[in-house]
Amino acid sequence: MFLIKDKEFEPARFRRDIVGIKHKVPTLRKKRLQYINFDNAASTPALHPVLHEINDFLGWYSGVHRGTGYKSLLSSQVYDNCHEIAGKFVKADMDNDTVIMLKNTTEAINKLSYRLALTTGDIVISTVMEHHSNDLPWRRHKRVEYAGVNQQGQLNLLDVEAKLRHNYPKVKLLTVCGASNVTGHLNPIHDLAEMAHEYQAKILVDAAQLIPHQPIDMKPAANPRHIDYLAFSGHKLYAPFGSGVLIGPKSTFLKGAPEYTGGGTVSMVTSKDIYWGGLPDREEAGSPNVIGAFALAQTIKYLQKLDMQKLAQYEDDLTHYAWNEILKLPGVKMYGAFPRVGVITFNLAGIGHSLLGSILCYESGIGVRTGCFCAQPYVRKLLEIDENQEKVSAYLEQNPAQLPGMVRISLAAYNTKSEIDRLMNSLKTIIASKGQYKRNYRFSESHGHYVPKCSQPLKLQPVHN
Numbered sequence: 001m002f003l004i005k006d007k008e009f010e011p012a013r014f015r016r017d018i019v020g021i022k023h024k025v026p027t028l029r030k031k032r033l034q035y036i037n038f039d040n041a042a043s044t045p046a047l048h049p050v051l052h053e054i055n056d057f058l059g060w061y062s063g064v065h066r067g068t069g070y071k072s073l074l075s076s077q078v079y080d081n082c083h084e085i086a087g088k089f090v091k092a093d094m095d096n097d098t099v100i101m102l103k104n105t106t107e108a109i110n111k112l113s114y115r116l117a118l119t120t121g122d123i124v125i126s127t128v129m130e131h132h133s134n135d136l137p138w139r140r141h142k143r144v145e146y147a148g149v150n151q152q153g154q155l156n157l158l159d160v161e162a163k164l165r166h167n168y169p170k171v172k173l174l175t176v177c178g179a180s181n182v183t184g185h186l187n188p189i190h191d192l193a194e195m196a197h198e199y200q201a202k203i204l205v206d207a208a209q210l211i212p213h214q215p216i217d218m219k220p221a222a223n224p225r226h227i228d229y230l231a232f233s234g235h236k237l238y239a240p241f242g243s244g245v246l247i248g249p250k251s252t253f254l255k256g257a258p259e260y261t262g263g264g265t266v267s268m269v270t271s272k273d274i275y276w277g278g279l280p281d282r283e284e285a286g287s288p289n290v291i292g293a294f295a296l297a298q299t300i301k302y303l304q305k306l307d308m309q310k311l312a313q314y315e316d317d318l319t320h321y322a323w324n325e326i327l328k329l330p331g332v333k334m335y336g337a338f339p340r341v342g343v344i345t346f347n348l349a350g351i352g353h354s355l356l357g358s359i360l361c362y363e364s365g366i367g368v369r370t371g372c373f374c375a376q377p378y379v380r381k382l383l384e385i386d387e388n389q390e391k392v393s394a395y396l397e398q399n400p401a402q403l404p405g406m407v408r409i410s411l412a413a414y415n416t417k418s419e420i421d422r423l424m425n426s427l428k429t430i431i432a433s434k435g436q437y438k439r440n441y442r443f444s445e446s447h448g449h450y451v452p453k454c455s456q457p458l459k460l461q462p463v464h465n
């Protein structure tokens with residue numbers, strides 16, 4: 001059991017629970033430096049107490065749902081409970097909703113795009129600020145309208161409403177991210193839900209970037225501000241074990257056939273007919289990722305012991321601190337506004353995003369992310385790049401690392417101000433070098449990123465610290 005006092009958030013304590021937090025990594029100049037992970041929006045590390053729980057459970061693990069042995073029965077019960085734990089964590093309406101365990105947010109949104117069984121003439125309203133995973137699955141239905149953003153990249157709520165009104169009653173779904181993976185902007189999901197419901201549309205919230213930062217309350221189905229569908233990934237919530245979640249009304253999934261069929265989805269099969277099983281089984285074809293679901297549920301239990309409001313406050317302080325420090329740099333351009341979760345994107349004059357990312361890795365042992373973050377239309381908008389066909393075809397011939405983009409640092413509740421200070425020192429040194437680093441690096445087509453000219457690229461293997 002977790003040794004945390006209920007409803008506390010103690011940053012140092014949380015940091016100690018992070019797997020690999022003390023790892024040092026090789027760099028060019030010094031032998032090894034303690035690694036700083038500022039790429040939490042991509043994925044978060046695991047928690048030691050959860051690893052212990054997994055270790056204990058592995059001895060009891062067996063195939064679920066069809067086995068008759070004790071371990072199968074126990075594993076089935078544990079696995080089924082994981083659904084309830086995930087649903088309750090976001091205050092899903094458990095009478096109305098089903099919780100489906102999948103691989104990640106991308107799979108969850110793809111599933112929903114299939115299961116909504118949209119027909120010609122139906123319209124989905126999305127936004128310009130979405131991750132490709134909450135954009136491309138809807139495009140196969142052809143009619144997607146994109147609500148715009150203002151110059152800082154904040155969602156234009158009036159545009160959302162205008163699109164709902166103009167297309168009424170054809171709009172079946174409004175789909176928005178809870179928080180952006182590019183600017184960290186928070187969308188007012190309950191206002192948007194109310195708006196969608198007024199026009200008889202449903203709302204999907206892509207909570208991939210919201211879930212690690214703030215408590216989520218889907219609210220009861222009868223509440224006009226409730227969230228109809230919610231998707232999130234375990235690996236962005238300190239549970240990198242291959243599980244994700246889709247929550248939505250049972251009625252959506254009881255209609256028609258699931259997109260994946262096979263073992264576990266049926267109650268009866270004859271040579272001619274298929275009788276689908278109950279929920280969520282019919283939506284979880286094949287043998288499920290029991291350990292992944294268990295890890296997610298244990299992580300949720302751990303997080304439920306924390307005071308999420310305090311955690312959010314700690315992250316907010318850290319984000320303001322980092323923002324204000326980066327803003328002081330000469331030649332910096334920063335994107336977006338507040339309120340936001342701990343995602344900060346910027347560019348430095350005279351040094352490309354990809355090169356900067358590589359220098360931070362090779363010289364400073366700091367992990368960031370660069371490029372367009374799987375949100376190319378949004379990033380182009382923020383960079384004020386005109387999307388015309390000529391440019392797009394020219395872009396297609398280049399390596400993505402050489403295309404326009406940004407540097408992103410994404411913070412989590414285990415990061416510290418002293419880590420930000422180390423980043424700032426590195427950035428100041430890079431700026432002061434007046435292009436020296438630029439001369440020391442070359443773009444490697446085979447690696448897809450910049451590497452130092454003087455030495456071999458770093459040998460990539462776990463280092464025993």
Ligand SMILES: Cc1ncc(COP(=O)(O)O)c(C=O)c1O
Pocket residue numbers: 041042104105106107131133134177179180181206208209233235
């Ligand atoms: C806002 C947002 N939505 C969806 C996704 C896709 O998540 P996953 O790769 O876990 O499916 C991401 C991943 O970065 C994201 O940031």
